[in-house]
Amino acid sequence: MSTSRRGFVKKLATGTAVIAVSGFLPGVSFGRTESNYCSLQMSKFPFRKYIDGFSIGDYIPKDQGGKFIQQAILGTEDDRLIVEKIRGGLLESVYGNPIDWGKMEKTELEKSVWLNRFYYLPSFARQYYLTGDKACLDYMMDFIRRWIRENPRDAKNSPSKYNWYDMQVAWRAIHLSWCLYLTEGSLSPDDKSLIFHLQEEHSQILLDHFGGQPLNEFNHQAHGALAMLYLGVLFPDLPQSEELIEVAKRILNHHTEHAFYSDGGNVEQMFGYYPFEAHIFRDALLLCRVGQIPLPGKLVPLLHKMAGFISSVAQPDGTMPPVNDSYPMPVTSILKTLGDVLNTNFPVHTGKSAYFSDTQISIMRAENATNNWYLLANPAMTIGAHAHAGKLAFNLWYNNQPFIIESGCCNYDNPMLVSWYRTSRAHNTVLIDGKIDEATSKPDQWAPKRNTGNRIVDWLESSSFNYCRMVSPEDEPDNLSVKWSRSLAIVKNSFVIVLDYFESIEKHDYEILVHLPDIQVEDEGANGLLLKGNQQLALLPADNGIVSKTLINKGFISVDGATKQAPVISFQLQGKEVHSAMVFCPVNRSVSEIKVEQKISDEGLGILLENGDGEKHIAIFRAPETDSATFWGYTTTDLFAVF
8 A cells, every 4th residue: 555545544534634636527626615516517427317217226237246145135226225224234234343344255255345346335325316315425425434444455454355356446436436426516525535536546456457457358357447437537637547548448449349249149148247248338338428538439339239139138027037147137227228328219128039149049939819938048159157057958938927947046155156056957958867067067166168069050930930959969078979959949829849859879868957936836647747837837748658757856046146946847768869849838727638749750750739729730840851851741841840
């Protein structure tokens, strides 16, 4: 820690610290207290129009590590509730009284850095801005003063190894900017100088850490660039303001060009992270506009792609799918603000099917007067790091309710992250001879990221069906030389088929795993399974004779960030060349209402289904190596057809 800061902290402790800073914004003295000073400052704050309509945590979506802790500790993004809980002593109940800033660093790092990133502090500033409650202002400033006193940058005296490192500094810089701008008209010159001085320290750390890194595609670096842009634009009297802006521009340019696929997906394969990443570039655009900074060339087109991606992928409840290390992040706020920034309306979800060939994810939607389907296909193109071992996995919603889900993810401090959530067994996949993905099933928190051959190879859409086929090649380590393909189809908005085909020169055991939310499952024997949500779905093996055993076990799922027990179905079968088709179909009372017949030939596989209303449908899966397939007198040359 510098000699000047030691002196500053000493004076802070005695209440005598004053720093004279002028020209906080062009033409405005930092220490002025005229009645129009606040409005002049707010006119330069590009987020001012969103203060009334959005809680801080809704306007600024969190990174997933922060979101899981937010749910565990506060359970809300509502600023009023956050202030109420924290003023009631919640932080002290978790971190000790007085608060110990480094208490959990060696045991629960995410919980420790959450505290020191100040996610919750702008809630006090916003509540003061909206209500004039001076107790909010007093708490905020007392908190900042205490944190400065007890968290010097001098490593010898710091209670924390990480408080002055990486994302902690970036988040604090952003959150302190909101705190100052929302309360500036009521702060004393000492208070304003205090925050300015802290931001000056943050700026140097950001430049040294993120500015000194090789350019990469990791979201931490883009977020660090946003923090630098905040400081460079909103604090132009900082000695490093011009350098902050230039370094931020260099990083953001790189990320707009390299951190996203051409179809809009992010290269980290993080779906819950996506609103957080979108906010980085949304707010970079707003800061560039107010700072009259030339925009990165691809920034606006990227934001349009990002909004389109969110709308296309969002689940029926308006959240991102919890695939990989993801919380089901709400999308309404980010889409509304992106729409405002880009002067374009983006719906919470498009209602249309979409295939993202670069990202390797497929969303199939089908809707009529009685049935509404959402079917997500994720082959797991990458595994490791933030990406789970959910090979050829799928999620299924029916009439706005989830029926087949991924287990999701948990707080990164939780040992279940590696003992369950990232493992093969936590996903709607298949285990061959019980083999699991070894890299993601070890105690190490971060398995090396690897690219796989798992891909979507076919995607078709017509007025009568949606179809997707994924493959996992025989050279995948846990496939044991088995070539596996999984086809998914929504047929005439009436039912869904999941067809697994295993091809090998040797006999193997196959365990098909299907994870459910916390709903009741009834086993009706040879008839199949009844999934009892708000409405009911039948789950039927098309050929029950090939299933040697059906088990309903207990697995784990993440619900609002907390781990809950939920059913997991295990279908077990054997063979060298095996076709396994599962059918999901709405029912009124019993699975016995549904009649399913399956036929297999060298040409492919046919499914005949009769539902409880007496409607008959035929679906034909043509074998890719043949020219045509015929079943029940119907012939097709297409890869998939419905009659």
